[in-house]
Structure formats: C-alpha cells, structure tokens
Amino acid sequence: MVNPFWNAMSDAVFGEAVEAYSAHGAGHLPSHYKVSDFAEATVGLAGVALARLRAGQGGQVTVDRRLASLWFDMTLRPDGWEAPSLWDAVAGNYRCKEGWIRLHTNAPHHRDAALSVLGVPVDREAVAGAVQAWDVAALENAIVAANGCAAQMRSAEAWAEHPQGRAVAQEPLVHWQDHGSCSPAPIKSLNGIRVLDLTRVLAGPVATRFLAGFGAEVLRIDPPGWNEPGVEMEVTLGKRCAGLDLTRANDLGRVKQLLSEADVFVHGYRGDALERLGLGDDVRRAVNPRLIDVRLNAYGWSGPWKNRRGFDSLVQMSCGIAALGMAEEGASNPVPLPVQALDHGTGYLMAACVLEALAARAQGRIKSARVSLARTAHLVMQHRCALERTGAIASAAGDFGEVLEQTGWGPAHRIKAPLQVMGAGPRWSVGAGPLRRDPAAFGAR
Numbered sequence: 023m024v025n026p027f028w029n030a031m032s033d034a035v036f037g038e039a040v041e042a043y044s045a046h047g048a049g050h051l052p053s054h055y056k057v058s059d060f061a062e063a064t065v066g067l068a069g070v071a072l073a074r075l076r077a078g079q080g081g082q083v084t085v086d087r088r089l090a091s092l093w094f095d096m097t098l099r100p101d102g103w104e105a106p107s108l109w110d111a112v113a114g115n116y117r118c119k120e121g122w123i124r125l126h127t128n129a130p131h132h133r134d135a136a137l138s139v140l141g142v143p144v145d146r147e148a149v150a151g152a153v154q155a156w157d158v159a160a161l162e163n164a165i166v167a168a169n170g171c172a173a174q175m176r177s178a179e180a181w182a183e184h185p186q187g188r189a190v191a192q193e194p195l196v197h198w199q200d201h202g203s204c205s206p207a208p209i210k211s212l213n214g215i216r217v218l219d220l221t222r223v224l225a226g227p228v229a230t231r232f233l234a235g236f237g238a239e240v241l242r243i244d245p246p247g248w249n250e251p252g253v254e255m256e257v258t259l260g261k262r263c264a265g266l267d268l269t270r271a272n273d274l275g276r277v278k279q280l281l282s283e284a285d286v287f288v289h290g291y292r293g294d295a296l297e298r299l300g301l302g303d304d305v306r307r308a309v310n311p312r313l314i315d316v317r318l319n320a321y322g323w324s325g326p327w328k329n330r331r332g333f334d335s336l337v338q339m340s341c342g343i344a345a346l347g348m349a350e351e352g353a354s355n356p357v358p359l360p361v362q363a364l365d366h367g368t369g370y371l372m373a374a375c376v377l378e379a380l381a382a383r384a385q386g387r388i389k390s391a392r393v394s395l396a397r398t399a400h401l402v403m404q405h406r407c408a409l410e411r412t413g414a415i416a417s418a419a420g421d422f423g424e425v426l427e428q429t430g431w432g433p434a435h436r437i438k439a440p441l442q443v444m445g446a447g448p449r450w451s452v453g454a455g456p457l458r459r460d461p462a463a464f465g466a467r
Contacts, residue, residue, distance in 0.1 A: 026056060026405045027063035034195035035067060035374045043070055047087035049415040051360045054350050056405040060363055061090040064370035068232055069441045071377035076210055081444040089440035091415045094366040098255045099422055103432040108252035115356050116150055121158035122356050124339045126171035135170030171331045175356050178342030178403060189325025190396045196375060197323055197392040204312055206386040212237035216464050218280050221290040223250050224334065224362055226318050227257030228369025230288055233376060234260030235448025241464055244457045254457060255429060260450030265458030268299050276462055281309045283464055286376050290318040292329045314379040315390035316372050322394045334365040337395045368398045430455025
C-alpha cells in the first residue's frame with residue numbers, strides 16, 4: 023500500500039528520495055481522516071531516520087500498523103493501581119450563544135484564567151451556564167487575553183480564510199535552518215547522545231520518548247508546580263526528570279550549563295517565550311555552537327497567532343477538524359479525531375528531524391528544525407476518507423507485552439512497540455515515573 027502521507031513527510035525531513043519502509047497489520051482508527059495511515063507513516067518516518075543514521079544509507083524498517091495506531095493513544099495498563107483522568111473537571115467543549123468553544127484547563131493557571139473571565143467556581147454546570155451568555159469569538163479572545171487556553175470551533179473554510187490559517191498554509195511542514203559547518207563526528211547509534219527536553223504535553227515528549235527508546239540519554243526539565251498527572255506515565259518513559267525554575271538566575275544558569283553539555287535541545291515554548299527568559303536563539307548558539315535545536319509551536323511560526331498558547335485539542339477546533347466530524351456525523355457537538363493524532367504524529371516528525379540533524383552533524387553541518395501542530399493539521403486535513411467503523415482498531419489483552427514495567431506508581435504492562443529498525447525495537451532503561459524526581463544533571467559520558 024502506498025501511504026498517502028509518506029512523500030510529503032519524507033521530502034520535508036530528508037529533502038531527497040529515501041528508502042521506503044514496510045508495514046503490516048490491518049484495521050483503522052474510526053475517523054473521517056486517514057489517522058491510521060498517518061500513525062503508520064510518522065512512526066515509519068522516525069524509523070527510517072534512525073536506520074539512515076545507523077547504517078549511512080538506511081536499513082530494514084518495519085511498522086505494525088495496528089500497534090502504531092494504538093501508540094497514538096494511552097499505552098500503559100496499570101497492574102493493581104488506577105491511572106488519573108486525562109482531563110480536569112472543567113476541560114471540554116461548551117456551547118456559546120452561537121457556536122462551540124473548547125476550554126483547555128488541565129493546568130491550574132489555565133483553569134484559573136478561564137474561570138476568572140467567566141466569573142464562576144470550579145463547577146462544570148456553572149461553567150456551561152456562564153458560557154451560554156457569551157459570543158464565542160469574544161469569549162475565545164477574553165480567555166486568551168487572560169493567559170488562558172481556548173479555541174472556538176471553526177469550519178475548515180473559515181480557517182482557510184482566517185489570517186492564521188492562511189499563514190500556516192504557506193509554511194513548510196518543517197522549517198530547517200542551517201547554522202554552518204562544524205568538525206565531522208561520525209555516529210552510528212544514539213548511545214551517548216544527550217537530549218535536553220523542555221517540552222510538555224504531548225508532541226515533544228513523544229519525540230524524546232522515541233529517542234530514549236533507542237539509546238539517547240534524555241533529561242526532562244519541568245518548572246515548580248507543573249504537573250501532567252493524566253499523561254506522566256506516557257511522557258516520562260525512559261527519561262530522567264528534574265525540576266528547575268527558569269525565572270531564577272541560578273536555575274537559568276544551570277540550564278545554560280546543561281545546554282553546553284547537550285547534543286540536542288527539544289523544546290515547546292511559545293515563539294517568544296525563550297527570548298523573554300534570556301535563552302534566545304543567539305544565546306543558545308553561543309552557549310553551544312554544535313547544538314541541534316528542534317522546536318515545536320502550536321499555531322505555526324508566522325501570522326498573528328504564532329505566539330498563542332495551544333494544544334492538540336484546541337488546534338483541532340480551530341482548523342476545522344472537529345467541525346467536519348460534527349457535520350459528517352450529524353452530531354450535536356464537536357467530533358474531533360479519535361486520538362490526539364496531531365500531537366503524536368508531530369512528535370515522531372520531531373524525532374525524525376533530530377535524527378536527520380544528527381546525521382548532518384556527523385557529516386559536518388549543524389542544522390535545526392521547527393514544526394507546529396497547526397501545520398501538521400494542514401497535512402492531515404488533505405487526506406479525508408469515508409468513516410468506516412467495521413475493522414476499527416481497539417486495544418486487546420494480546421497487544422500488551424509480557425514484561426512488567428516498574429513505574430513510579432506501581433507495576434504495569436505497556437503495549438508492544440510498533441517499530442523494528444534493523445531487527446530491533448525500542449528498549450527503555452527506566453520505567454515511567456513522576457516529574458522532578460531526579461537531579462538536573464546528565465550522567466557520565
């Protein structure tokens with residue numbers, strides 16, 4: 023089968039013809055978009071990038087389509103303990119006077135911002151009642167102005183005419199930047215490669231989880247008070263997790279020291295955030311001229327929303343994905359993708375960019391890359407399909423591995439990995455665990 027996403031993504035990452043991968047397995051995630059094709063292709067893209075790094079010209083890469091689709095969702099099954107809810111009590115879709123809005127309130131300060139605008143307590147019924155009195159565009163603007171996170175549901179046609187939609191449509195899938203030459207340093211594996219991870223839910227952590235699974239040393243840094251209880255068991259697998267406050271001079275200095283020691287910096291701060299913290303592009307380049315910098319933004323790198331906070335579920339509302347699902351199904355409320363596919367797919371795209379940049383550095387060039395959820399959405403929206411529930415993919419007991427993973431919350435089983443690269447799959451040296459449990463330091467080389 024020719025994967026409809028493969029050419030666009032491989033051209034964006036490699037810029038040349040590359041070896042295809044082989045895929046097996048059947049079924050699909052039920053959607054009006056080709057989500058399982060997208061899952062298969064993005065996992066395969068990262069696998070091909072790893073094979074190229076290891077073998078120079080590539081090697082055998084095999085993707086299990088069914089397992090790739092399942093890895094676009096939660097992959098851990100607790101054994102004797104219960105996982106937290108993915109969403110807080112307020113997050114979700116609400117009906118305004120006209121139209122729908124989604125509130126993203128998993129972070130306490132984002133929830134506080136939304137509630138301050140609405141003037142209600144943490145009560146879902148009270149929120150729903152208050153929202154009904156608002157014009158949807160006015161409420162979106164008010165919550166964003168209060169440093170909250172919200173998105174009104176727009177149609178694909180409305181998004182195409184929106185200034186941000188027009189800007190994103192003109193952007194490449196990957197913004198590559200060449201920083202010039204360096205001394206070559208041949209590399210055949212990720213062992214010994216240090217990755218500094220300053221990303222949050224969910225795309226960036228998917229990228230660094232992939233890299234950790236194939237040997238990279240990943241150190242994740244989170245600020246005080248930040249928690250992701252519903253997904254920590256997914257995003258911390260294989261990583262050291264430390265805490266630093268970048269608004270404090272000593273901690274900022276520590277991050278600069280870690281940057282000087284790192285091979286790769288993966289981050290998901292909004293477009294202007296690192297500059298305001300004193301870690302702008304010029305600073306990072308001066309601290310470590312050989313640093314590979316792969317950066318994620320929600321709404322793209324140009325246009326009026328380039329510095330807007332955003333998450334997968336919000337981008338799906340903004341760009342027309344949720345509206346199309348609602349219209350096609352004749353539903354009474356928004357119908358997003360069955361999984362947070364923009365996050366997961368962008369995560370594997372980021373991992374492929376890291377690997378391709380490492381291969382370039384081995385040949386004597388320093389490259390960095392920028393991607394966005396909105397530009398990934400633009401790609402996904404070009405590949406629609408008829409909704410077919412027959413043969414839909416759902417996890418089963420046989421999908422989980424036999425090896426018991428010792429997590430920071432208790433034992434668990436994880437779904438089998440979907441990828442084999444040159445005969446080997448990922449292996450994570452440490453199970454998932456809570457944030458800020460480790461010192462802010464890389465291990466010895």
